[in-house]
Amino acid sequence: MSKTLGIGVIGCGNISAAYMRLAPLFTGIEMRACADLNADAAKTRAEEYGLRAETIDGLLAADDIDIVVNLTVPNAHFAVSKQVLEAGKHVYSEKPFVLSLQEGLDLKAIADARGLRVGSAPDTFMGGAHQLARHLVDAGAVGRIASGTCFVQSPGMEMWHPNPDFFFQPGGGPILDLGPYYISNLVQLLGPVARVTALSSSASEYRTITSQPRNGEKIKVETPTTIHAVMQFVSGAQVTYCASWDVWEHGHSNMELYGTTGTLHVPDPNFFGGEVRMTEKSAFVNPSVEWDHPFSKANDAGRANYRCAGLADMAQAILEGRPHRCSNDFALHVVDVMTAILHSGDTKTLVELSSTCDRPEALTPDAATALLA
Numbered sequence: 212m213s214k215t216l217g218i219g220v221i222g223c224g225n226i227s228a229a230y231m232r233l234a235p236l237f238t239g240i241e242m243r244a245c246a247d248l249n250a251d252a253a254k255t256r257a258e259e260y261g262l263r264a265e266t267i268d269g270l271l272a273a274d275d276i277d278i279v280v281n282l283t284v285p286n287a288h289f290a291v292s293k294q295v296l297e298a299g300k301h302v303y304s305e306k307p308f309v310l311s312l313q314e315g316l317d318l319k320a321i322a323d324a325r326g327l328r329v330g331s332a333p334d335t336f337m338g339g340a341h342q343l344a345r346h347l348v349d350a351g352a353v354g355r356i357a358s359g360t361c362f363v364q365s366p367g368m369e370m371w372h373p374n375p376d377f378f379f380q381p382g383g384g385p386i387l388d389l390g391p392y393y394i395s396n397l398v399q400l401l402g403p404v405a406r407v408t409a410l411s412s413s414a415s416e417y418r419t420i421t422s423q424p425r426n427g428e429k430i431k432v433e434t435p436t437t438i439h440a441v442m443q444f445v446s447g448a449q450v451t452y453c454a455s456w457d458v459w460e461h462g463h464s465n466m467e468l469y470g471t472t473g474t475l476h477v478p479d480p481n482f483f484g485g486e487v488r489m490t491e492k493s494a495f496v497n498p499s500v501e502w503d504h505p506f507s508k509a510n511d512a513g514r515a516n517y518r519c520a521g522l523a524d525m526a527q528a529i530l531e532g533r534p535h536r537c538s539n540d541f542a543l544h545v546v547d548v549m550t551a552i553l554h555s556g557d558t559k560t561l562v563e564l565s566s567t568c569d570r571p572e573a574l575t576p577d578a579a580t581a582l583l584a
Contacts, residue, residue, distance in 0.1 A: 217278070218278050221267055223256040224247075229516075238582060280522065281305060281308075285388075288307070289309045293318060299327070302322075307387050309546055312566060328528070331521075340482075342573060342579075346500060347487070348475070352498065353468070354472035355471045356400075359469055364456075368456065379433060391542075392481045399571050405444060407561075411557065413437065475489055506574075541568045547566040
């Protein structure tokens, strides 16, 4: 196998541009082709980024494509990833990579039988800020983490997205759309979740699109848009998680972890960078660690944006024969947590998790540097 793996993309919507634009930052991967059910969309992206436009069947049959990035809508992720694996190629999916535990187990069985890898976004937990938080947690800088809070709340997606329908359908909603960022980060910081409980609701039966070109159209809400959950981790920590698209403004921090000797303020896990703040008891202090992490550095319109880090890590792991960080087991446990939260909200019951996972290996500054071209 060569030291560079060929990457093909299925799904040429909004998010594909970020993958295609940022992939050249990384070693071991090369974007080569793209495909979409809409041939014009594939042609446009191919011309924009110097790729080869393919049909989906053509891309799956291409000898120069080793990993296919699945950027279709969430309710198509399972079927497309299954098709990729059955074509004998590794697959890396946008989040959530499946919508049920069983779908993830089915993909794992196919991949294992064929000696293939499955990976999934998000990879923002590999960012420099979140890896600093991981280092501080592992070092016991604030003692044992006993509890925490997470808040991701906004008015919704219909004000900016040109086609926001899928956000409000099963497979969307603030848990399955934004939860992967928050829950992935919590699992890499604290380990797997043991049980969850939640309440859920929707403030409106319909949402009115105010973005262009569909300004004024109404969307029926078919999934909860406000969820208040509590997760109890195997470690014993319990974290309150509030996710909503029914909130115009709030003053809560994105993520706070409460240890036995202090508090850790973790920035928005939707992004790679941000400020990590720490207290000793109630007094803020500077974390006593030198941390020059490449994935903390602004590289994209003033932000640290290293999308494709998880893809590059998977490619490097394939070449080196080691586990990759955005793995099937890790992503599947996150999906299990999210669907358990939704089930708990629907049934008003405590739900025990049936899956587990290991924490991904920490991404040190040196390990991150090794991923960069």
